[in-house]
Amino acid sequence: MLIALFTDFGWEGPYVGQVHAVLAAAAPGVPVVDLMHDAPPCAPRPAACLLAAVVEPLPPEAVVVGVVDPGVGHPDRPPVVLEADGRWYVGPGNGLFSLVARQARSARWHAVTWRPERLSSSFHGRDLFAPVAARIAREGHPGDWVQAQSPADPGARWPQDLWEVIYADRFGNLVTGVRARALAPARRLRVAGVAVAHAETFSAVPEGEAFWYVNSMGLVEIACNRASARERLGAGPGTPVAPA
Secondary structure (H helix, E strand, C coil): CCEEEEECCCCCCCHHHHHHHHHHHHCCCCCEEEEECCCCCCCHHHHHHHHHHHCCCCCCCCEEEEECCCCCCCCCCCEEEEEECCEEEEEECCCCCHHHHHHCCCEEEEEECCCCCCCCCCCHHHHHHHHHHHHHHHHCCCHHHEEECCCCCCCCCCCCCEEEEEEECCCCCEEEEEEHHHCCCCCCEEECCEEECECCCHHHCCCCCEEEEECCCCEEEEEECCECHHHHHCCCCCCEEEEC
């Protein structure tokens, strides 16, 4: 059993550390893995594409705390637990787990009914989601802290693929919300007015040339060999992409 964290908190400030502190106290000895803390900020839909891709290597029965939650505390955004293919996902019911549920062979939703004595209005990741995740990690289930139900899922109608840049890494590579199976290798891809062809590896194109490839998460990614695609193309998160 392990707990994995996926948030838009960033590494600056106290937020990630405080979540770790709660998990260490409530589930001592359970490993905690930081999947990423620079998920698309305040953007559940592109974050959902990334989450569905990055959880693939996690072992069965892993507990994922997912927090990309611009509506924290709003009554229309209930806290949920998703059980999907043996893994548990704890976080806001704002669509963040929708693609995980859709891709799973089996998925069950639960509403989180438990509330702590101290629940801040702005930090449910620390006060609510982390304790629920810790209980699942300790006991293998959330017990009477949840109630089985089918939530009104805001992401139920989202397309499986999001045709835009959803993340730019430190190298300037542009990750899209498009799964590899949605784009044939022979197709060119248009981004920021530029048509780029497919290549298997960086070394397959001349230095500085833009291309698209299938990244290690199974998503279509736009890059430049030894250069920043973000700078060369003037593109970034939110930039539309389309088959050329």
